[in-house]
Amino acid sequence: MEREKIAIDYDRVDVARIMEQIKEKTAAEAGSESLPSSTEAAPLSGIDFTAGQGRARRVLLKLMSPFSPLIKLFTLPVHEELRRAVLILDHANRRIDRLEKEREKLYRLQEYTKLLHHLCHNLVIEVSKLKIEEETLKTKARILEKDFESLGKREKALEKELLK
Amino acid sequence: MKLAFVVQRYGLEINGGAELHCRWVAEHLKKYAEVDVLTTRAADYITWKDFYRRDEEVVNGVRVLRFPVVRPRDPQRFGRLQDWLVRHEHQESDELRWLDEEGPRAPALIQYLKDNAGSYDYFLFFSYRYYHSYWGIKAVPGRSILVPTAERDPVIGFRIFQDLFRAPRAIVYNSVEERKMINDVSGNHQVPGDVVGVGTEVPGRYSGETFRRKYKLSGPYILYLGRIDENKGCHKLFEYFVRFKRESGSDVKLVLAGSTVIQVPSHPDIHYLGFLGDLEKFDALDGAELLVMPSFYESLSMVTLEAWALGKPVLANALCDVLKGQCLRSNGGLYYETYPEFREALSLLLGSPRLRGALGENGRRYFKAHYAWDVIEKKYLELLSRMEKEKGV
Numbered sequence: 075m076e077r078e079k080i081a082i083d084y085d086r087v088d089v090a091r092i093m094e095q096i097k098e099k100t101a102a103e104a105g106s107e108s109l110p111s112s113t114e115a116a117p118l119s120g121i122d123f124t125a126g127q128g129r130a131r132r133v134l135l136k137l138m139s140p141f142s143p144l145i146k147l148f149t150l151p152v153h154e155e156l157r158r159a160v161l162i163l164d165h166a167n168r169r170i171d172r173l174e175k176e177r178e179k180l181y182r183l184q185e186y187t188k189l190l191h192h193l194c195h196n197l198v199i200e201v202s203k204l205k206i207e208e209e210t211l212k213t214k215a216r217i218l219e220k221d222f223e224s225l226g227k228r229e230k231a232l233e234k235e236l237l238k
Numbered sequence: 239m240k241l242a243f244v245v246q247r248y249g250l251e252i253n254g255g256a257e258l259h260c261r262w263v264a265e266h267l268k269k270y271a272e273v274d275v276l277t278t279r280a281a282d283y284i285t286w287k288d289f290y291r292r293d294e295e296v297v298n299g300v301r302v303l304r305f306p307v308v309r310p311r312d313p314q315r316f317g318r319l320q321d322w323l324v325r326h327e328h329q330e331s332d333e334l335r336w337l338d339e340e341g342p343r344a345p346a347l348i349q350y351l352k353d354n355a356g357s358y359d360y361f362l363f364f365s366y367r368y369y370h371s372y373w374g375i376k377a378v379p380g381r382s383i384l385v386p387t388a389e390r391d392p393v394i395g396f397r398i399f400q401d402l403f404r405a406p407r408a409i410v411y412n413s414v415e416e417r418k419m420i421n422d423v424s425g426n427h428q429v430p431g432d433v434v435g436v437g438t439e440v441p442g443r444y445s446g447e448t449f450r451r452k453y454k455l456s457g458p459y460i461l462y463l464g465r466i467d468e469n470k471g472c473h474k475l476f477e478y479f480v481r482f483k484r485e486s487g488s489d490v491k492l493v494l495a496g497s498t499v500i501q502v503p504s505h506p507d508i509h510y511l512g513f514l515g516d517l518e519k520f521d522a523l524d525g526a527e528l529l530v531m532p533s534f535y536e537s538l539s540m541v542t543l544e545a546w547a548l549g550k551p552v553l554a555n556a557l558c559d560v561l562k563g564q565c566l567r568s569n570g571g572l573y574y575e576t577y578p579e580f581r582e583a584l585s586l587l588l589g590s591p592r593l594r595g596a597l598g599e600n601g602r603r604y605f606k607a608h609y610a611w612d613v614i615e616k617k618y619l620e621l622l623s624r625m626e627k628e629k630g631v
Contacts, residue, residue: 096582
């Protein structure tokens, strides 16, 4: 594939513009790079050398035996590719495991946060109730105070009546 | 005005990172103010063992006061603790234990700050993550200026640092990305600060030809300067470069210089030259087609600025937001995230001297506009005068 040219205005070099073009170019290349490797791998991986049964299979294997080194030669890069793919998958799996653990931790944290939220909510309700109760008690205290005052006045009035 | 620069290590032998940054700024600001450096006796950043014997000396015209490290670091214990902390929920007390383990523990330095707070107008603390900055800023918060030199590594999320980033009078950032990261993790938007960075000392004469002759290098080469370490992305660089050579058939070589932490692969076109002195470093840059910067974590990358100062383009790891941001702002380099991007960017750069020239020139202009020493000095002086005015109010 012919490489795309990167347009550069040398009088006013703009790094951001150059990097955009490099990114576009490498992104496109990465997409097209994956195609040949998969198509190369497909015909070889599609061959089933153990296919067939009984006599026909034995004959086929016997016929193919002189070519076995050649077949091995062709299949080796596939093995290498497979090995690399397995390594990448293994790496990805490990990463997923790690992330899974992290996710669990975060989930736990999320649950704790929810509980804390409920706790705060309940505390607010309780504090509101206490506030209301306090107000009621204050009102009751004021009434009792007034009662006490009026009883005092009444007492004084009665005392005056008795003295007369 | 009297300034104190507080840093974990200081000396001519220490040539990299925040320590060199501190030394250069101190040496440049001594023209405008009386400057003292307050540091430890350590030279080795792994163990912090006392190395310098004298309590006081003058280094390049700057008075340096050194304080002993009471307990060297046990790297393995520290590593285990850090690993545990970044993976588990923990308390602030665990983080303080981590800070103690990290060191360099120099309580005499902190005591000196407390005792002499009134003797200096401002204390400039370099590197946020060490003992001296955390306890030092707590000792003199009203007079402290922090130069965090922070990278995007996990410890920046520690709770103790949220308070630390809110405590100083001002913060001097290395890059826009560093400022955003620190603002995001600590919400310290109210702390005044400026993006300043650091300049570099470009020698008057340098020659790529001399370098090529000395090391018998023929043909084009790309250069990596710095610690050869996994954190610096060198393993990926080796992998990509070897693959690039195999696929492209290019005659380019990879030349590396710096201390090694990981092994350099044996390859006919990978040349490891050991540690280079300052002059040779610029010779190497002059001879190179470009500088490659594969690091994942950078707060500024002084070597990238040095390449731009010489008009050399850069190929940087885009997974480091600072490097990517610097390339975009300067238009002085390309970047990559994956191998295909690395291959395309490198092919493009190697195949087009005109593009290399244009990017290098952009880099040079960017360096002059933002990182020349007169610009850096001016930014520091403006920040100090702003603080003086605020103090008056």
